[in-house]
Amino acid sequence: MKQAVSLVLSSGGARGIAHIGVIEELERQGFEIKSIAGSSMGALVGGMYASGNLEVFKSWICKIDKKAMINLADFTLSKNGLVKGNKIINELKKITPDINIEDLPISYKAIATDIESRNEIVFEKNSLFDAIRSSISIPGFFTPNQLNDMVLIDGAVSNPLLVNRVKRCKDDLLIVVDVSGPISIKKSSSKNDDSSKLKKSTNTQFNYYSLLTQSSSIMIQQMSALMLNNYQPDILISIPMNSYGSFEFYKSEEILKIGEMVSRIEVKKFKNRFALI
Numbered sequence: 001m002k003q004a005v006s007l008v009l010s011s012g013g014a015r016g017i018a019h020i021g022v023i024e025e026l027e028r029q030g031f032e033i034k035s036i037a038g039s040s041m042g043a044l045v046g047g048m049y050a051s052g053n054l055e056v057f058k059s060w061i062c063k064i065d066k067k068a069m070i071n072l073a074d075f076t077l078s079k080n081g082l083v084k085g086n087k088i089i090n091e092l093k094k095i096t097p098d099i100n101i102e103d104l105p106i107s108y109k110a111i112a113t114d115i116e117s118r119n120e121i122v123f124e125k126n127s128l129f130d131a132i133r134s135s136i137s138i139p140g141f142f143t144p145n146q147l148n149d150m151v152l153i154d155g156a157v158s159n160p161l162l163v164n165r166v167k168r169c170k171d172d173l174l175i176v177v178d179v180s181g182p183i184s185i186k187k188s189s190s191k192n193d194d195s196s197k198l199k200k201s202t203n204t205q206f207n208y209y210s211l212l213t214q215s216s217s218i219m220i221q222q223m224s225a226l227m228l229n230n231y232q233p234d235i236l237i238s239i240p241m242n243s244y245g246s247f248e249f250y251k252s253e254e255i256l257k258i259g260e261m262v263s264r265i266e267v268k269k270f271k272n273r274f275a276l277i
Helices: 011-029 039-048 055-063 066-072 086-096 128-135 194-198 208-230 249-273
Strands: 003-010 031-039 107-115 119-123 145-147 150-153 173-179 235-240
Touching: 011 031, 011 039, 011 173, 011 235, 011 249, 031 039, 031 128, 039 086, 039 107, 039 128, 055 086, 055 249, 066 086, 066 119, 066 249, 086 128, 086 235, 107 128, 107 194, 119 128, 119 150, 145 208, 173 208, 235 249
Parallel strands: 003 031, 003 173, 031 107, 173 235
Antiparallel strands: 107 119, 107 150, 145 150
């Protein structure tokens, strides 16, 4: 009998492609994902998995280069954001038709933030794509998703790591994937050390954009740390925030492999700890 898993997938932009590698590695290791909860990019990847279309999504995202990224951006003159987001959602609907969340084969939750009420909005029923479009609405980049009487922006603004929202089942393992983990600054002494692949220079040249993104990054890391302190997972798969930029989707294959590698390491540690191998 396979070990049941409740899986939490964090926000993180392009780094969230690592979620795909994590999911594939967990399945290879014999785990069964019973429920998923995701914020922002975690909501997108989680939705593709919960709908049974992760493999098709993986093939699509790994073909995206810089030119394709520009073509997917339906720019607007709106004061609420640079990109409408309709093109991306329409492409995703070619991968999987819209479906009500309650009809998905596994439990799925996503989160967005209502800028009007300042509340986190949890999606656990109705349109999957309303949930995804709302959750990925990065402030200043995507225009907010107006749904009913709400003006919805990125889920990471209120909760980047839904450890408190994922549906748990009996005898499950809680596995959390945080792709906006603490920044790695140590130099690896071994050329064969896989962890060296996660290291990047921290010599940042600050400007308006970098100051904005760095500030939001600090906020996300602090919120995530508090959540992990209150809801400690059985396995934490952490990828440093400085490993890849939020918009480096053209590096999807590379990012995906990092997710596989780190999850393999952490699962091995877990199994060794409990003498399961």
